[in-house]
Amino acid sequence: MKYVWFGIAGVLGGVLGGMGMGGGTLLIPLLNIFYKVGQHTAQAVNLLSFIPMAVVALIIHIKNKLVNFKRIIWIILPGVVSCIAGCYIAKSLSGYLLARCFGGFLVLLSVFQFVSEIKRKN
Amino acid sequence: MSSKQKQKNELRTDKKLNVYAVLTGLSAGIINGVFGGGGGMLVVPMLVHLLKCPAKKAHATAILIILPLSIVSGIFYAAFGNFNLxxxxxxxxxxxxxxxxxxxxxxxxxxxxxxxxxxxxxxxxxxxxxxx
Structure with a gap:
């Protein structure tokens, strides 16, 4: 039965991810708060489950000429270096502390997104 | 403006944009590595405001940036024994x-x-x- 619940958490995160609203920021807290999955495990699951969806989305976007390749190497290479550093930072924190930091990150993100959504004219 | 000056200005803007690109990558990477997600929500506004990428393209381009970062971070998390099938x-x-x-x-x-x-x-x- 618990597999069904993990699947449902994935669907909810996936719907938001597919809509471009940041699925990981929903899947990680769902796994942590409701299913008591450890913070490190929730983050690992989010990282790896993002890959197949991103590949499909990317193929569609490239076909639609929506991807901007300019300076992409200047972004990705430093990103790879700092994400490895980030992985070691996460590893050095306890699950308890990492979850608290993640909570703070979520609050900041939601305030930032709320403000930019209110400002956006449509 | 002489063409030499114009070239110089273009070069300067080019350099500035490269610095912004590196900054965008570094921030996306650190968030992706530490929090295992959420990097995209940072990359999209940085692409739009710093690198002058149109909003619609920024969403698609963010995926191209986050995908390799998630693969690398995912490998490290799995190597640290954090992945659970x-x-x-x-x-x-x-x-x-x-x-x-x-x-x-x-x-x-x-x-x-x-x-x-x-x-x-x-x-x-x-x-x-x-x-x-």
């Missing part, structure tokens, strides 16, 4: 199904209210994780 396989299948639905819904729903609801849910989850 019992959670990962059902959640992964769910993400693929949900992702397809979300991509199809995107064109049909007005996103303003949805984004605001999402912000409230995210803030509630954040406060819960931060304080309790």
């Amino acid at each position: 019992e959670v990962g396989i059902p959640a992964g299948i769910g993400v693929i199904l949900g992702g397809t639905v979300g991509a199809l819904l995107l064109s049909k729903l007005s996103s303003k209210w949805l984004t605001i609801i999402f912000c409230v849910v995210m803030a509630a989850a954040g406060v819960k994780m931060l304080l309790f």
